[in-house]
Amino acid sequence: MSGPSNAPRFKRTRHSVISRYSALALVRRALTGDRWQRAWRAADPKPSYDVIVIGGGGHGLATAYYLARNHGIHNVAVLERGYLGSGNVGRNTTLVRSNYLMDGNTQFFEHSLKLWEGLSHELNYNIMLSQRGQIVLAHGPSQLDVLARKGNIMRLNGIDAELLDRADVMRMLPFLDYSPSSRFPIYGGVLQRRAGTVRHDAVAWGYARAADRLGVDIIEQCEVTGFVRDGERITGVETTRGRISAGKTAISVAGHSSQVAALAGLRLPVESHLLQAFVSEPIKPFLDHVVSFGAELFYISQSDKGGLVFGGHIDGFNSYTQRGQFPKVQTVAECAVALIPSISRLRLLRHWAGIQDMTPDGSPFIGRTPLTNLYLNGGWCYQGFKATPAAGWCLAHTIAHDAEHPLNRHLALDRFEQSNGFDEYGLGLWTYKQ
Amino acid sequence: MLRISCPHCGERDYTEFRYGGDASKVRPAHDSTDVRAWIDHVFLFDNPKGPHREYWQHVLGCRQWLVLERDTATNTVGRSWLARESAGEAGHG
Numbered sequence: 236m237s238g239p240s241n242a243p244r245f246k247r248t249r250h251s252v253i254s255r256y257s258a259l260a261l262v263r264r265a266l267t268g269d270r271w272q273r274a275w276r277a278a279d280p281k282p283s284y285d286v287i288v289i290g291g292g293g294h295g296l297a298t299a300y301y302l303a304r305n306h307g308i309h310n311v312a313v314l315e316r317g318y319l320g321s322g323n324v325g326r327n328t329t330l331v332r333s334n335y336l337m338d339g340n341t342q343f344f345e346h347s348l349k350l351w352e353g354l355s356h357e358l359n360y361n362i363m364l365s366q367r368g369q370i371v372l373a374h375g376p377s378q379l380d381v382l383a384r385k386g387n388i389m390r391l392n393g394i395d396a397e398l399l400d401r402a403d404v405m406r407m408l409p410f411l412d413y414s415p416s417s418r419f420p421i422y423g424g425v426l427q428r429r430a431g432t433v434r435h436d437a438v439a440w441g442y443a444r445a446a447d448r449l450g451v452d453i454i455e456q457c458e459v460t461g462f463v464r465d466g467e468r469i470t471g472v473e474t475t476r477g478r479i480s481a482g483k484t485a486i487s488v489a490g491h492s493s494q495v496a497a498l499a500g501l502r503l504p505v506e507s508h509l510l511q512a513f514v515s516e517p518i519k520p521f522l523d524h525v526v527s528f529g530a531e532l533f534y535i536s537q538s539d540k541g542g543l544v545f546g547g548h549i550d551g552f553n554s555y556t557q558r559g560q561f562p563k564v565q566t567v568a569e570c571a572v573a574l575i576p577s578i579s580r581l582r583l584l585r586h587w588a589g590i591q592d593m594t595p596d597g598s599p600f601i602g603r604t605p606l607t608n609l610y611l612n613g614g615w616c617y618q619g620f621k622a623t624p625a626a627g628w629c630l631a632h633t634i635a636h637d638a639e640h641p642l643n644r645h646l647a648l649d650r651f652e653q654s655n656g657f658d659e660y661g662l663g664l665w666t667y668k669q
Numbered sequence: 670m671l672r673i674s675c676p677h678c679g680e681r682d683y684t685e686f687r688y689g690g691d692a693s694k695v696r697p698a699h700d701s702t703d704v705r706a707w708i709d710h711v712f713l714f715d716n717p718k719g720p721h722r723e724y725w726q727h728v729l730g731c732r733q734w735l736v737l738e739r740d741t742a743t744n745t746v747g748r749s750w751l752a753r754e755s756a757g758e759a760g761h762g
Contacts, residue, residue, distance in 0.1 A: 493716035502713040506690070507741075552671070552688040555718045555742050561670055562684045595712055651712045652704075665690075 255359050274440055275447035280454050280479050284312045286634055287472055287481040289459050289495060290488040291315025293324035293435075294612055294619065296442035296453070297627020298487055298634070300358075303449035305628070306635035311451045312481075313443075314474060316458040320439030323489045326557075326589035327620040328512050328534065328546045330525055332369050332430035333394055336385050337659050339645035340598070341392045346642055347625030348429060354624060360441030362433050363539070369430035369525035370399065370408065372574075374419040378529055382425040389427070397426045408526060412576050419530040419573065430525060432536055432544075438623060462499045462609070469499065469609040483634050485610040487626075490555065490590025492613035499606055503614070504595050504651055508549040509588040510617045511559035513567060515581045517541030526574070533570035542584060545571060549591060549617065559588040591617050595664040596656040601629050601643040610634050611648060671739075674749045677731040689724030691715070692736045692752070718742050724752060 254260060254272070264271065286302055288295045291313050302308040315321075331351050333344040355362050373379035379398075386396035400423045405413060411421060443453050454476070461473035463480070471480035486495050490507050522537040535545035547567035550560050564586060572579045594600070594614040599622070601612045612630045615622065629643035639647065645657050656664060671683040691714055697706040721741045726734045736755060738747030 491718070493714065494718055497715075502709070502715065504712040504714070506714050506716050507718075552683070552723075553716065553721070553741055554744055556744050560683070562682070652708045 274444040275453050278312070278447075278452035278454050280312060280314075280457065280474070280476050281452065283471075283480040284452070285310040285482045287311070287479060287484045288313045289472070289484065289486050290322075291319045291439075291443070291453060291455065292322045292487065292489060293320070293438050293442065293623040294489070294615075294626045294630070295485075295487040296439060296446055297623050298485060298612065298630045299451045299453075299627075300442050300446040300449065301628045301631035302634060303446060303451055305631060308631075308635060309450035311446075312479065313446070313451060313453045314457045314459055314472070314479075315453070315455045318455050319443055319453065320436060323589040323591075323619060324439045324623070325436050326512065326587055327435055328536070328544050329432045329435045329538075329620065330369070330430070330534065330536065331364070331433055331621040332427055332525075333621075334369070334371065334385060334389055334396065334425070334427050334430065335659060336388055337657065339657065340659055341388060341394070343625055343629075343642050343646075344621065345392065345394050346628070347622050350624030350628060351433060351621075352429070354438075354441070358441040358445040360437060360444055362437045362441055364431060364433050365539075366429050366431040367524050367536070368426055368428040369527065370404065370424045370426050371527040372404065372411075372424040372529040373422045374529045376422055379423045382423075382529075386425045395427055395429050397428070399424045399426055407524065410521070410575055410577055411526075412574065419528075424529070426524075432525065432538075433620075434539075435620060442627070459495060459498065464499075464606075467605075468607040481608075483608045483610065485612065485630060485634055487612040487630065489613065489615060489619060490592055492592045492611070496604075496611065496613075499604075499609060501604060501606070503592075503600075503611075503648075505592045505614050506553045507555055508552070508591050508593050509554050509556065509559055510546065510549045510591045511563055511567070511586055511588045512544070512546040513564070513586040514538070514584045515543040515545075515578070516584050518543070518581065522575075528570055528574050530573075531566075531570045533567060533574065535571065535574070543571075543578065543581065549593070550588070555590055557588050557590060559586060591615070591619075595651060596658045597660055597662075598657040599626075599646055600648045601626060601646045602633055602639050602648055603637070604648060671744055671746070673725060673735075673737055673746060675727045675730055675733070675735060676749065676751050677733060678727060681727070681730060683725075685727060685729040686725040687728045689726055689734065691721070692724045693722045720747075725749075 288298050299311045299313045333348040335341045335344045389396040458475045459472045463471035525536040527534045532548040599614040632640040674680045734752035737749040
């Protein structure tokens with residue numbers, strides 16, 4: 236795959252007054268009592284930019300960073316309606332992995348994982364990547380066959396994958412339910428050692444700081460209320476802080492993709508649903524990996540603070556409330572106890588919901604739109620977080636070249652009318668509504 | 670908990686129902702050969718943040734399909750009626 240090297244090459248712009256983080260800087264501040272500077276400037280909007288990115292989440296900030304870093308486009312603004320990172324980048328279960336089956340996804344998510352692996356160093360910001368490994372469990376021989384096929388596809392693409400039998404899983408995860416009465420007996424699983432977790436807030440802050448250092452204006456409390464058009468060409472945006480002209484404009488707003496696209500007169504193949512995530516009270520180190528249940532959509536890991544972090548499937552009907560429904564709490568708790576009976580008395584500390592822009596085939600969109608100079612990154616369903624670096628990287632490429640990169644060519648917005656739906660799960664269209 | 674009023678069975682938890690999608694869409698005529706219209710109907714959604722008219726099936730009750738008015742920004746529910754009562758009207762998708 237062609238692409239720029241991962242070597243950091245920060246260019247100091249006239250805006251940049253922010254120093255690098257280092258052990259030396261830490262010691263110096265400890266001795267002198269100097270205050271830490273803000274991580275990025277509170278920029279006011281300029282009348283015009285080369286590129287405007289709508290949405291100050293992980294994807295939008297990554298897009299701005301890679302526009303400047305990979306393509307030399309520094310005159311960029313990121314417009315965020317609320318405060319930075321207030322959406323899904325801080326509402327996920329922080330998992331990163333690249334165990335995808337279909338050609339296109341396999342390479343895209345591996346590219347993303349490789350970017351994750353170098354990101355703390357590249358951004359000069361500790362994103363706390365923890366490659367603790369993810370184990371996907373099989374509860375029957377045929378399911379183990381399916382996982383073996385997926386693992387083989389990964390290995391053929393140069394991605395690490397190890398097939399585990401029941402004894403391997405018992406050794407690595409001794410606390411699962413292996414009893415003869417277990418409803419879902421464990422036959423084995425597949426392990427990706429390079430998968431793991433990332434501190435999700437640090438992703439937003441790290442990309443914001445690194446983009447700011449490259450001259451990008453990050454403008455919070457600035458809601459886009461309309462687009463400025465010249466026929467079929469988008470030439471800027473109307474915002475709550477006035478009109479801003481833009482050579483090119485990108486939408487990267489996750490759950491509200493339909494609302495922002497509608498301002499440009501576009502309807503999307505998207506319906507917005509809620510996905511809940513949960514954190515238990517903190518306990519001593521217990522769960523060393525990310526574990527995915529094979530009998531239901533359920534995944535669990537343990538945070539550095541000790542809380543068990545887990546999630547399940549979407550609530551089942553469209554909503555923008557960012558509050559989950561209780562029956563899903565019960566379903567997820569049942570999955571947790573079916574898999575790990577010993578946590579049955581743990582109390583739930585917090586739960587919340589993020590808005591997922593669900594698409595017919597479960598795959599996202601990164602690419603051009605029917606309008607000239609308007610680009611879309613959206614429809615991430617519930618897999619947007621792990622894709623953050625690659626989504627930003629690919630969208631930046633698409634904006635800079637007005638053409639999709641080979642990594643995101645399969646994610647075109649018009650794929651349904653071309654009968655090119657990209658159904659990773661092999662389930663058919665709109666299955667989440669059935 | 671979202672509660673839905675079934676015209677036959679009264680107010681019940683939403684878990685007794687299956688969500689069926691946007692009920693405001695107009696299906697093209699069966700003999701329509703307008704591909705664009707079919708693509709729009711099958712794949713594109715207004716997906717509003719606010720008032721929404723949608724199908725639900727009372728799978729754990731009378732098994733009838735109904736139409737529900739609900740605000741997607743707040744989950745506040747409004748009127749509901751049997752889907753067959755609006756069958757044949759514009760908007761019955």
